[in-house]
Amino acid sequence: MSNMSDSFGYILVEKITPVIEALYVGYSLGLNLDCGRYHIQIMESLGNSSWEQVLDALHDLAESNGYEANEEDDNDPNWEVIKFLAGSFGVNDERLHKILEKEDYLGEASLDVLYELATLFDDGHKISGYMIQSDMVPDLPLTTEYRGIIGHFQGKHFSCNFSSEDSSLGEYLNKNLGEGNLNFAAERLQTEVQKLLDGVVCENQRTALKLALSDLLKS
Numbered sequence: 001m002s003n004m005s006d007s008f009g010y011i012l013v014e015k016i017t018p019v020i021e022a023l024y025v026g027y028s029l030g031l032n033l034d035c036g037r038y039h040i041q042i043m044e045s046l047g048n049s050s051w052e053q054v055l056d057a058l059h060d061l062a063e064s065n066g067y068e069a070n071e072e073d074d075n076d077p078n079w080e081v082i083k084f085l086a087g088s089f090g091v092n093d094e095r096l097h098k099i100l101e102k103e104d105y106l107g108e109a110s111l112d113v114l115y116e117l118a119t120l121f122d123d124g125h126k127i128s129g130y131m132i133q134s135d136m137v138p139d140l141p142l143t144t145e146y147r148g149i150i151g152h153f154q155g156k157h158f159s160c161n162f163s164s165e166d167s168s169l170g171e172y173l174n175k176n177l178g179e180g181n182l183n184f185a186a187e188r189l190q191t192e193v194q195k196l197l198d199g200v201v202c203e204n205q206r207t208a209l210k211l212a213l214s215d216l217l218k219s
Contacts, residue, residue, distance in 0.1 A: 013127045018064070024040060065084075091120045155175075160173075
């Protein structure tokens, strides 16, 4: 059994905008790493990105764009703020409800939801994905120390979980699928599958697995 320690990763955006600053207010947004990757970090000592933080930031953003709260309105003020912003970006209620139907605006705001909201509230940031990964350390002292990485990539065209050192797979496939470079995407997938097959010690089993995979892909 393991504990999650500090998480880190990046969001893929063309630039940091007021919407990005509001949605990712609970993260330490770093400098542009390269090619539109902006570093994000969750420090255990600082706490996670809570809905309270996000909603306060969205409220300030809405007010800066002309929103005025109606104190006599019985509707959920959080929903009214989000609905106001949605109207600013031409987003209908149905799309918002689908994203937020399971949210109670309590606790941590998940990266999945923040990403989906960012895709709807695009004020020029043009978000195309994010990657997050966390160190894993043992709960109990062991004779041999174990330390690994688990992570997730989410993009418009591709998403995946990963536990290896290669955290670039999701971004690579997402980019090439988006650009229609199917041959590049296929070659990368073939490389990843071959890495797994190379781990099969028995050559006969390895050959049989290749044939079985080929048949499965044709079905």
